[in-house]
Structures are given as C-alpha cells and as structure tokens.
Amino acid sequence: MSSARPSKPVSLGEIRRAASFRTALLFLALYGVIGALLFGFLYQQISSYALGRMDEWLARERNAFLRSAPSELVERVNYHARLDPDNARPFGLYGADGSPLAGAFPGPRPPASVDGRAYTLPVQQGASRRELRVAAYPLPDGRLLVLSQDLYEAHEFNEVLLRALASAALLAVLLGLAGAAWIGRRAVHRLDAITGAIQSIVLGDLSQRLPQRPLQDGGDDLDRLVTVVNGMLDEIERLMHEVKGACDNIAHDLRTPLSRLLAGLERAQRRAANTDEFRLAVEAAIAETLSLLATFNAMLRISEVEAGARRAGFSDVDLAAIVDDAVEFYEPSAEDKHITLTYQRPAGWQFALRGDASLLFEALGNLIDNAIKFTPEHGQINVALVRQPDLVGVEIHDSGPGIPPAEREAVFQRFHRSESSRHTPGNGLGLSLVVAVAHLHGVQVRILEQGPGCHIGFYLPA
Structure with missing residues (x-):
C-alpha cells in the first residue's frame, strides 16, 4: 500500500510543464477563438438590428409625412423641429434649387436615398462632428423630404455592448487560466505522488503501489493506467517472491541429494575394494544425478510454459x-x-x-x-x-x-x-x-x- 506523503508547494514552472496545464491552455485558446468569433457575430447582429429598427422608424415617419397634403409639409416639418429641441432627430424640407424650406436639418441639402434606403451621413456642425442616419425622399414637385436620426445613442449602445463583451471575454480568460492552473497543480500533485511511489519501488520496496482513485468513484484515464500498473506490480512482486522462494527451496531440496551424491562418491573412494563396489557407487551416483536432472528439467519446462512459448x-x-x-x-x-x-x-x-x-x-x-x-x-x-x-x-x-x-x-x-x-x-x-x-x-x-x-x-x- 502506498504511504501518505506530505504535499509540497507547487512552483509556477512545474505547473507550466504539466501536460494537463498545456492541454487546458490549448483548449482555452481554442475556445477563445470560438468566443471571439461568437462575440463578433453577436456584435454585428445586434448593431445591425439597432440600425434596422432605426430604418424602420424612418420608413414609418416617411409614410406618415407623405400622407399629408403637399401644402402641409412645411408646417409638419417645423412642428417636428419644435418637438425636438435637442435636434436628435433632425428633419428638413428642401426646395428644388436646394434651398432649405423647413426644419432644422444641419448642413446643405443631402443626396437623395437610393431606392428609398437610409444611409449614414457624417455632418460637421460647428466644432463638432456627428453622424446621422438619413433617409431623403424626392417629392413629385421637385422638393426633397429629409428624415434623420442621430447615431449617438446607437454608438453609445455599441460601446456599452463592446465593453460588456470584452469584460466577459476577459473574465472567461481569467477563469480559464485559473482553471488551467488548478488542473495543472492537481495533476502535478498526482504525478508527484506517483513519482514518489515509483522511486520507492525502484529502491526496492516492492510493496509500494501507485496511488489511485477507485474507478467507480470517478477515476479517469490515469487511474485506469495506474490500475493496470498496480496489477503489473502485484504480478512482479509475486514472481519475485516465487523466485526467492524457488532459490531457497532449490538450495534446501538439492542440498540433500547433492550431499548424498558427494558422500557416496567419497565413501566409494575410501572403501571400495573391487570393481563391483565401484560399479554400485557409480550407479547410485548416476541415480542421484538423474534425479537432479529431472528436477532441473521440470523447472525449465515450467519456465517455458509460463513464458507462453507454446501458445x-x-x-x-x-x-x-x-x-x-x-x-x-x-x-x-x-x-x-x-x-x-x-x-x-x-x-x-x-x-x-x-x-x-x-x-x-x-x-x-x-x-x-x-x-x-x-x-x-x-x-x-x-x-x-x-x-x-x-x-x-x-x-x-x-x-x-x-x-x-x-x-x-x-x-x-x-x-x-x-x-x-x-x-x-x-x-x-x-x-x-x-x-x-x-x-x-x-x-x-x-x-x-x-x-x-x-x-x-x-x-x-x-
């Protein structure tokens, strides 16, 4: 069984070298690219939606103005100007010669909208520059009806949206880095424990086993690998004990027949006086030798079978x-x-x-x-x-x-x-x-x- 080891502080260098930390960073980069594409798509769609809503409002206003009699247009445009003191939605009416007839639209007569579509027009007003979303519609009598809305609020909304998306991206990156560091630190601790157990095994403590979590309690791929390695260590320990036991048993069991063989030969050397006595001593030595050879042949046969050579x-x-x-x-x-x-x-x-x-x-x-x-x-x-x-x-x-x-x-x-x-x-x-x-x-x-x-x-x- 593995002994508990006190955990040591993990340095930043060790975390950076951890494969799990690098894998987490790789996934963080991948998700960052995906997130950037997603945020860009969301920003473009929301901005386009805001401009679309503005264009729809301009179209509705145009329809309302065109339902009025031509003689009432001047009064209606001036009335709108009185209701819009901040000039956030400047309207204007221009004559066929380009002279302003009504309204408070800043700047000269703008170009007419193509196919009735709104367009963005930068306008210099004093020392400031502003952008307007403009829809200019030519009338049958040659006059030009100009409807517009300042894009200041749309730009403010886009900036708020961009800051929100950037803040979310930054938070995601920070959380991702923190998660990667936590995963790397956890992996380093696990690998330190496994490395310590392996070092103890290398130094001769075959009873050590690599630390692992039970697979049924949420074990991962590393735990599956550790389970296989521990099984291998069990088998190695068993084989080492068998080898030691076999060596001890060989020394114990072969000592007796070798002693009998040596004693018989020494006895024949000292006492044998004729050919028959020498023959009997040689036959006894041959019998003991054959018994020893049978033992070694059996051991070799077991080793051959265990090695799987016959499979x-x-x-x-x-x-x-x-x-x-x-x-x-x-x-x-x-x-x-x-x-x-x-x-x-x-x-x-x-x-x-x-x-x-x-x-x-x-x-x-x-x-x-x-x-x-x-x-x-x-x-x-x-x-x-x-x-x-x-x-x-x-x-x-x-x-x-x-x-x-x-x-x-x-x-x-x-x-x-x-x-x-x-x-x-x-x-x-x-x-x-x-x-x-x-x-x-x-x-x-x-x-x-x-x-x-x-x-x-x-x-x-x-």
Missing part, C-alpha cells in the same frame, strides 16, 4: 478426449496399487478449447498421478467431467489424506511439500506445472471443500 502452436482440442487418454494411461498404475479408479463421462460430451494437447495431458496426468501417489492401497479415485452454468471442466477426488486448509495456497508453489509427503518420491514441482499450464490456457485450478481426501477441479469458462 503459438495452439489448435482446437477436446478436453474430454484428453481426459479419456489420461485416465486410460494411469489405470494400470492404479491397479498396481489396488486403487479403484472410476471415470464419470456422460456420453457425447465435448469441451472444445484452443490449446496444446500434450501440455493439457501432462497437467491432467500430474493431477491423476498425485491422486494415485497419495491414496493408500484399496482406496478410491473418482475422475468426473462436470458442466455447470458458468464453467465446465474436470474434477478429481481421492480418498487420501487431503491437503490441510493452511497449505492449500502453498501447494501450488515450486518445491513446496507438506509434511505428509516428505517421504514420498517427487520434487514438489508437479502442481506448479499444472498451474502454469492452466494459466497458459485460461483455466482455473481449485482445491474444493467437498468431503474427505483431496478434491481438485480443473475448470474453464463455459
């Missing part, structure tokens, strides 16, 4: 047919020991899988051979094919002494031998090979709790 040669096989062959092969051994070997195989059953038939035969053969080895004379062994809703496989049940609950995990380790099997021939590698073959084929090996004796299941998913 390339997988083919479609029938597990039921392999069990048939294994039971038939070991029936003579059971008969020699006066053991009743029964086989329960429903007719027509087939358990198809991709695998190596010889390895599966060897694994099942080891299980049956162990059952024969540890079952006393006149005992019973039952081999059965089973089919359950979620799995299918083989179960082997013998009437031997069984495996104590405290040793049911340890028996699958290399060189492990329980006290009851110390004087039984073997090297403690049989079940290790079974587990290696099972792992290679995606098969589970379980020690079951049903009845006396040893009950082992060899299962694959249904």
Whole structure:
C-alpha cells in the first residue's frame, strides 16, 4: 500500500510543464477563438438590428409625412423641429434649387436615398462632428423630404455592448487560466505522488503501489493506467517472491541429494575394494544425478510454459478426449496399487478449447498421478467431467489424506511439500506445472471443500 506523503508547494514552472496545464491552455485558446468569433457575430447582429429598427422608424415617419397634403409639409416639418429641441432627430424640407424650406436639418441639402434606403451621413456642425442616419425622399414637385436620426445613442449602445463583451471575454480568460492552473497543480500533485511511489519501488520496496482513485468513484484515464500498473506490480512482486522462494527451496531440496551424491562418491573412494563396489557407487551416483536432472528439467519446462512459448502452436482440442487418454494411461498404475479408479463421462460430451494437447495431458496426468501417489492401497479415485452454468471442466477426488486448509495456497508453489509427503518420491514441482499450464490456457485450478481426501477441479469458462 502506498504511504501518505506530505504535499509540497507547487512552483509556477512545474505547473507550466504539466501536460494537463498545456492541454487546458490549448483548449482555452481554442475556445477563445470560438468566443471571439461568437462575440463578433453577436456584435454585428445586434448593431445591425439597432440600425434596422432605426430604418424602420424612418420608413414609418416617411409614410406618415407623405400622407399629408403637399401644402402641409412645411408646417409638419417645423412642428417636428419644435418637438425636438435637442435636434436628435433632425428633419428638413428642401426646395428644388436646394434651398432649405423647413426644419432644422444641419448642413446643405443631402443626396437623395437610393431606392428609398437610409444611409449614414457624417455632418460637421460647428466644432463638432456627428453622424446621422438619413433617409431623403424626392417629392413629385421637385422638393426633397429629409428624415434623420442621430447615431449617438446607437454608438453609445455599441460601446456599452463592446465593453460588456470584452469584460466577459476577459473574465472567461481569467477563469480559464485559473482553471488551467488548478488542473495543472492537481495533476502535478498526482504525478508527484506517483513519482514518489515509483522511486520507492525502484529502491526496492516492492510493496509500494501507485496511488489511485477507485474507478467507480470517478477515476479517469490515469487511474485506469495506474490500475493496470498496480496489477503489473502485484504480478512482479509475486514472481519475485516465487523466485526467492524457488532459490531457497532449490538450495534446501538439492542440498540433500547433492550431499548424498558427494558422500557416496567419497565413501566409494575410501572403501571400495573391487570393481563391483565401484560399479554400485557409480550407479547410485548416476541415480542421484538423474534425479537432479529431472528436477532441473521440470523447472525449465515450467519456465517455458509460463513464458507462453507454446501458445503459438495452439489448435482446437477436446478436453474430454484428453481426459479419456489420461485416465486410460494411469489405470494400470492404479491397479498396481489396488486403487479403484472410476471415470464419470456422460456420453457425447465435448469441451472444445484452443490449446496444446500434450501440455493439457501432462497437467491432467500430474493431477491423476498425485491422486494415485497419495491414496493408500484399496482406496478410491473418482475422475468426473462436470458442466455447470458458468464453467465446465474436470474434477478429481481421492480418498487420501487431503491437503490441510493452511497449505492449500502453498501447494501450488515450486518445491513446496507438506509434511505428509516428505517421504514420498517427487520434487514438489508437479502442481506448479499444472498451474502454469492452466494459466497458459485460461483455466482455473481449485482445491474444493467437498468431503474427505483431496478434491481438485480443473475448470474453464463455459
């Protein structure tokens, strides 16, 4: 388990180097461009809407003036001028010669509107300059009716709108930067914790694990990666313990046969007086050497299987047919020991899988051979094919002494031998090979709790 580490202050440089901070800035820039385009569109649409409303008002005023009699236009234009003392909406009436007839429109006679459309006209009035939205309509008698509205309010509205959009953009940028800094700081803290755990692992503390949040509690992609790495660390720790245990067991289990071999040779050197005694000593040394070679060959075979080197040669096989062959092969051994070997195989059953038939035969053969080895004379062994809703496989049940609950995990380790099997021939590698073959084929090996004796299941998913 990972130990809690005090969090240290995160510098600006560390935050800037964080990939999550840079990613957040990239998205901030992207959203900034999108926001600028959106704000520009909104500004243009709102400004156009305001001018459109102004043009609609000018058109309505024109229609109202044109409904009046030509002789009343002068009075109506002057009356409008009296109602507009600030001259915010200056109207005017010009004669055919361009002379002003009525109203307070500043400046000379403006050009007539094209197709009756309003246009913007800059006007110099004293020391100030102003812009008017002008609609000038020629009358049938040659006169020109000029309607206009000062654009000051529209410009003020546009400035307020622009300031509001700029303030919103600035606030969005500041919030985005703050969010990016928070994300970067959070990522740096997480990476610091992960880096610290990795450094502890590199220094030899294989019990350390990378800190993570449970995936069901909102874990992200990094947590998924950490979950996989922690699983890998679990496997590495297990393999390291197995290697250490294997080395210790090799030193322990091989010391006795090597000592016997050395003692036999020294004894022959000291005491053998004729050829027969030398021959017996050599035969004993050869037997011990063959036993040692068998142990090393078994270890190499387990390593080969665990490395997955045989997976390339997988083919479609029938597990039921392999069990048939294994039971038939070991029936003579059971008969020699006066053991009743029964086989329960429903007719027509087939358990198809991709695998190596010889390895599966060897694994099942080891299980049956162990059952024969540890079952006393006149005992019973039952081999059965089973089919359950979620799995299918083989179960082997013998009437031997069984495996104590405290040793049911340890028996699958290399060189492990329980006290009851110390004087039984073997090297403690049989079940290790079974587990290696099972792992290679995606098969589970379980020690079951049903009845006396040893009950082992060899299962694959249904």
